[in-house]
Amino acid sequence: MSQMQNVERQLREMILGLEIGPGERLTERWIESRFGASRTPVRAALLRLETEGLIGRDGRGWTVAPINLAELGQIAVYREAVEVAAVRLTAALEDRAGIDVIAAMLDSCDAETPREEWHRVGMDFHIELARLSGNEFLLRAVRDAMTRLSRARWLEVRDEQALGRAWAEHHAILAAVRNGDAEEAARMLSAHIGGSRDRLVSSLHDDRRGLRARGFAVVAA
Amino acid sequence: MSQMQNVERQLREMILGLEIGPGERLTERWIESRFGASRTPVRAALLRLETEGLIGRDGRGWTVAPINLAELGQIAVYREAVEVAAVRLTAALEDRAGIDVIAAMLDSCDAETPREEWHRVGMDFHIELARLSGNEFLLRAVRDAMTRLSRARWLEVRDEQALGRAWAEHHAILAAVRNGDAEEAARMLSAHIGGSRDRLVSSLHDDRRGLRARGFAVVAA
DNA sequence: AATACCAACTTGGTATCCCAATTTGGTATC
DNA sequence: GATACCAAATTGGGATACCAAGTTGGTATT
Numbered sequence: 320m321s322q323m324q325n326v327e328r329q330l331r332e333m334i335l336g337l338e339i340g341p342g343e344r345l346t347e348r349w350i351e352s353r354f355g356a357s358r359t360p361v362r363a364a365l366l367r368l369e370t371e372g373l374i375g376r377d378g379r380g381w382t383v384a385p386i387n388l389a390e391l392g393q394i395a396v397y398r399e400a401v402e403v404a405a406v407r408l409t410a411a412l413e414d415r416a417g418i419d420v421i422a423a424m425l426d427s428c429d430a431e432t433p434r435e436e437w438h439r440v441g442m443d444f445h446i447e448l449a450r451l452s453g454n455e456f457l458l459r460a461v462r463d464a465m466t467r468l469s470r471a472r473w474l475e476v477r478d479e480q481a482l483g484r485a486w487a488e489h490h491a492i493l494a495a496v497r498n499g500d501a502e503e504a505a506r507m508l509s510a511h512i513g514g515s516r517d518r519l520v521s522s523l524h525d526d527r528r529g530l531r532a533r534g535f536a537v538v539a540a
Numbered sequence: 541m542s543q544m545q546n547v548e549r550q551l552r553e554m555i556l557g558l559e560i561g562p563g564e565r566l567t568e569r570w571i572e573s574r575f576g577a578s579r580t581p582v583r584a585a586l587l588r589l590e591t592e593g594l595i596g597r598d599g600r601g602w603t604v605a606p607i608n609l610a611e612l613g614q615i616a617v618y619r620e621a622v623e624v625a626a627v628r629l630t631a632a633l634e635d636r637a638g639i640d641v642i643a644a645m646l647d648s649c650d651a652e653t654p655r656e657e658w659h660r661v662g663m664d665f666h667i668e669l670a671r672l673s674g675n676e677f678l679l680r681a682v683r684d685a686m687t688r689l690s691r692a693r694w695l696e697v698r699d700e701q702a703l704g705r706a707w708a709e710h711h712a713i714l715a716a717v718r719n720g721d722a723e724e725a726a727r728m729l730s731a732h733i734g735g736s737r738d739r740l741v742s743s744l745h746d747d748r749r750g751l752r753a754r755g756f757a758v759v760a761a
Numbered sequence: 762a763a764t765a766c767c768a769a770c771t772t773g774g775t776a777t778c779c780c781a782a783t784t785t786g787g788t789a790t791c
Numbered sequence: 792g793a794t795a796c797c798a799a800a801t802t803g804g805g806a807t808a809c810c811a812a813g814t815t816g817g818t819a820t821t
Contacts, residue, residue: 454614460681
């Protein structure tokens with residue numbers, strides 16, 4: 320694999336894994352030495368990550384994107400629009416095989432599954448559901464939205480009950496799609512996303528002192 | 541302005557203006573000499589344009605994105621989802637000033653206005669309407685969709701009547717938004733986008749021989 | 762004439778160097 | 792002690808040099 324892709328992938332993982340905190344400054348030279356690459360691939364990776372919204376420009380330099388509560392609300396509206404459109408398309412298809420694959424994916428999580436895995440599967444549920452629509456643009460939109468949300472969701476204080484409820488909602492949405500009931504699937508998906516947003520924003524809002532104490536930049540709504 | 545932004549802007553204009561045809565190969569060295577810049581800003585511009593979908597990788601090299609009829613259909617679905625979401629938000633706002641600005645923009649086109657300007661204003665209508673929603677992600681999605689559509693719309697064979705009908709629909713949508721009638725605005729916008737897609741795809745489909753004769757790569761639906 | 766083969770060239774990927782602008786740290790001044 | 796100021800270090804933007812992989816065009820062989 321090329322250096323550029325290497326740097327991009329590793330840097331993205333460090334940002335999403337909060338090894339580099341939101342708001343932290345990045346210098347091209349530091350990344351260079353950290354990953355043993357020269358500046359050309361480093362610059363390419365930075366440009367890519369900028370379009371993903373994971374980093375941004377701070378005057379002349381680079382900064383890891385802060386956690387922005389207002390932005391999280393906007394993303395929720397955005398993903399509701401595209402995910403609902405995607406699920407409507409999917410419900411109209413005859414292919415039910417893809418749905419079973421997603422259901423199996425959900426069921427692969429149990430009591431012993433680490434939290435990180437739940438987190439990842441929860442995101443993949445939405446991404447794979449969008450993929451079934453067959454629309455590349457809806458898929459990309461959902462993937463981008465989940466990427467931008469993932470750090471915040473990782474920081475969210477989630478209890479077992481909320482997680483279980485989310486999983487039940489996921490299954491219910493799948494059931495509606497399997498029945499070809501686009502309206503019901505759309506309604507439930509909207510509610511699911513809205514609830515997810517409310518819990519996420521209020522959780523981060525309540526904990527924003529703690530986040531700042533960890534050195535994370537948090538922008539208020 | 542920096543070289544990178546210069547190269548990016550000029551190259552984008554050449555691609556959107558069809559000075560470089562769909563499917564054409566690009567070499568970094570040619571761009572270098574064409575714009576008098578070195579490879580660093582050239583590569584940055586190429587990476588940006590790649591994320592916009594205007595160019596793509598062809599093995600090791602770069603290629604101007606072909607006109608893809610299947611993609612145009614998918615974009616229509618995508619933009620319908622995001623534009624309808626945006627117009628629903630906008631209709632719920634109290635601010636009516638922005639709507640008048642857009643209406644004035646539409647009215648600035650008359651019989652003497654060059655076709656290119658009609659084309660640009662037609663795109664800006666959708667972009668500015670999305671901007672009024674206040675949602676950065678919906679705005680960006682609409683802007684990106686219009687960028688990807690613009691070459692195809694420029695190639696479309698449009699008659700005066702179709703253009704006049706589109707303008708009437710634009711005004712009708714604005715009127716519904718001004719009245720705060722989100723449902724009516726959403727319905728009309730959906731119909732507008734659907735009709736636009738049908739005319740676009742069938743026009744390009746009918747003319748794809750002519751397009752190929754001009755050296756433009758056209759991918760069938 | 763067809764083909765197998767090779768040398769020269771082209772291309773994108775990478776590394777390195779230079780530069781202007783900004784930041785930084787210390788120092789002199791009040 | 793606060794502040795104005797300046798030199799040194801740092802930074803991102805740009806230019807150039809080099810390389811490996813791939814393409815091309817010509818040539819020798821059959």
